[in-house]
Amino acid sequence: KRSNGEGTIIFHKASERYMAQYTKPNGKRGTIYGKTKREVSQKLTKTLAEIDNFYIDNQYRRKGIGKKLVQEFKDYSISQGIEEIKVTALSKNFSARSFYENCGFDEFEVTYKMKL
Secondary structure, three states, X not given: OEEOOOOEEEEEEEOOEEEEEEEEXXXXXXEEEEEEEEEEOOOOEEEEEEEEEEEEOHHHOOOOHHHHHHHHHHXXXXXXXXXXXXXXXXXXXXXXXXXXXXXXXXXXXXXXXXXX
């Protein structure tokens, strides 16, 4: 648990799962969920973390809360020897994509789907 004059970040780790919430005195404003895993391929083995659920209340977006939660997750990941963090955003969710790029993420993969 960390606190400053603006709010408090509470984090919880259970096994390979991670959760952090940013709260202000009058209630929760944002949550990030992630997990860590070891990825093995023929050429390399690396440990990575993945943000698999991330939400900031609409009225509190663009106030730095999301960046604080991403930084908290990044700090935790570094402390665990994680080499890379992944996050997925829908291709048409331009605000999320812009947010992740502003946090230092690079676009690296494109996924296609077909409706049947």
